[in-house]
Amino acid sequence: MDAQTAAFPANIPAHVPPELVWDHAISEYALELEDPYLGAARLHEGPNIIYSTKGFFDQPSWIITRHALIQEAFLDYAHFSSAQNSDATALLGVAWKLNPLEIDPPAHAAYRRILNPWLTPKAVDALSETVRGICRSLIAEFEDHGGCEFISEFASLFPGHIFLTLMGMPRDRLDQFLKWEDAFMHGKDMPTRINAAREILHYLESYIAERRNDPRDDLVSAILAAEIDGRPLNDGEIMGMCYVLYLGGLDTVMSSLGWAMRHLASNLPLQERLARNPEDISLMVDESLRAHGVTATRRVVTEDFEFHGVLFKKGDCVSLPTFLASRDARQYENPHVIDIDRKASHLTFANGPHFCVGMHLARREMRIVLEEFLSRFSNLRVAEGETVVLNTKSVWSVQHLPLVWDKRSPA
Numbered sequence: 094m095d096a097q098t099a100a101f102p103a104n105i106p107a108h109v110p111p112e113l114v115w116d117h118a119i120s121e122y123a124l125e126l127e128d129p130y131l132g133a134a135r136l137h138e139g140p141n142i143i144y145s146t147k148g149f150f151d152q153p154s155w156i157i158t159r160h161a162l163i164q165e166a167f168l169d170y171a172h173f174s175s176a177q178n179s180d181a182t183a184l185l186g187v188a189w190k191l192n193p194l195e196i197d198p199p200a201h202a203a204y205r206r207i208l209n210p211w212l213t214p215k216a217v218d219a220l221s222e223t224v225r226g227i228c229r230s231l232i233a234e235f236e237d238h239g240g241c242e243f244i245s246e247f248a249s250l251f252p253g254h255i256f257l258t259l260m261g262m263p264r265d266r267l268d269q270f271l272k273w274e275d276a277f278m279h280g281k282d283m284p285t286r287i288n289a290a291r292e293i294l295h296y297l298e299s300y301i302a303e304r305r306n307d308p309r310d311d312l313v314s315a316i317l318a319a320e321i322d323g324r325p326l327n328d329g330e331i332m333g334m335c336y337v338l339y340l341g342g343l344d345t346v347m348s349s350l351g352w353a354m355r356h357l358a359s360n361l362p363l364q365e366r367l368a369r370n371p372e373d374i375s376l377m378v379d380e381s382l383r384a385h386g387v388t389a390t391r392r393v394v395t396e397d398f399e400f401h402g403v404l405f406k407k408g409d410c411v412s413l414p415t416f417l418a419s420r421d422a423r424q425y426e427n428p429h430v431i432d433i434d435r436k437a438s439h440l441t442f443a444n445g446p447h448f449c450v451g452m453h454l455a456r457r458e459m460r461i462v463l464e465e466f467l468s469r470f471s472n473l474r475v476a477e478g479e480t481v482v483l484n485t486k487s488v489w490s491v492q493h494l495p496l497v498w499d500k501r502s503p504a
């Protein structure tokens with residue numbers, strides 16, 4: 094890691110020691126190597142905490158590079174506030190917060206309690222057959238084609254279907270919804286992305302109004318019926334909760350599916366082990382999640398204090414990249430090796446009060462997808478002469494994954 098000491102960049106706060114200044118964006122630095130996880134892990138050769146001039150989506154920010162310290166920051170919500178976790182609401186120009194994501198404890202727990210019952214392992218069991226049905230119907234579109242572009246034909250569509258199911262939203266809006274979703278996630282410029290985010294917001298608003306008049310057995314109706322301190326949620330709280338479910342559960346699942354499938358496509362013996370022993374697929378899901386943290390989430394420092402020898406000042410922005418925690422050799426032996434028998438815990442779903450409420454659903458979605466692909470197709474591989482495209486701009490993802498396969502004969 095070449096901490097910038099010679100040409101000291103302008104506008105660095107006085108409390109930042111020059112030897113910790115790093116004048117790079119991690120998104121570009123990671124892509125200097127073919128595998129961005131290896132590219133980013135070069136930061137482990139340097140200090141545990143650095144100050145990047147472009148640390149959080151091009152804004153100056155501290156970056157914590159080590160698994161143990163990232164975990165500590167996730168747990169220490171008193172010093173590391175989530176109140177400005179995302180730029181989404183600023184981009185949308187709204188006054189409400191994403192919730193429970195941007196609510197600090199102790200207020201956080203009451204919001205979180207509304208979502209918990211809908212995303213427990215038992216609730217996910219009840220959703221599983223629907224999830225499998227959606228997975229099968231998407232696969233049916235290309236099952237006999239000998240291959241597919243895994244991201245556009247499957248991984249970018251699948252989580253959107255599940256989101257609509259969870260929220261109880263009608264399928265007739267699915268195509269439109271997915272177009273907005275695609276423009277929001279992959280739009281060519283910021284105005285296109287913001288416009289799509291607003292369309293989604295308007296759609297959620299009209300759907301919330303519908304459910305208010307006609308409550309059903311779905312998550313949106315449950316949010317509308319919920320009370321905090323004996324009062325119903327106000328409009329901003331309701332929208333903040335619906336929007337965070339949308340933001341939290343789509344891109345992340347698409348990305349995690351992409352990394353898992355990319356690894357499988359490079360490892361035929363692993364495919365065969367999993368096809369013969371489908372009960373091991375859960376191990377693959379978790380080890381792929383361990384090795385492929387996809388988010389860098391933000392905290393803001395609440396008061397001046399020293400963290401592992403570095404002075405943090407009130408208001409400093411701190412980035413917690415789970416993709417660096419994933420590959421920390423102080424935490425994992427041979428961190429870059431995907432070994433499904435290691436059964437290691439990880440920070441891909443974070444830790445502390447904001448740990449991912451959707452993690453059981455996400456794991457189940459991934460397990461079902463791998464089960465359905467591996468029971469149908471063998472020798473899954475990247476099509477010859479084709480290139481895999483990776484994206485480290487926001488949520489780390491595989492953007493283009495052209496796969497081919499042989500069809501398994503029915504058992």
Ligand code: HEM
Pocket residue numbers: 175178192193194195205212337338341342343345346349387388390391415440441442443444446447448449450451452454455456
């Ligand atoms: C593999 C897929 C997923 C990954 C990697 C992931 C990752 C994360 C992470 C790292 C956080 C913590 C953010 C922070 O502390 O700043 C989080 C929180 C959250 N996630 Fe997920 N997530 C995934 C899937 C989902 C799904 C499917 C849903 C919805 C059903 C969801 C909903 C949420 C919500 C609502 C929060 C905020 C929880 C809180 O503040 O208490 N996530 N997720």
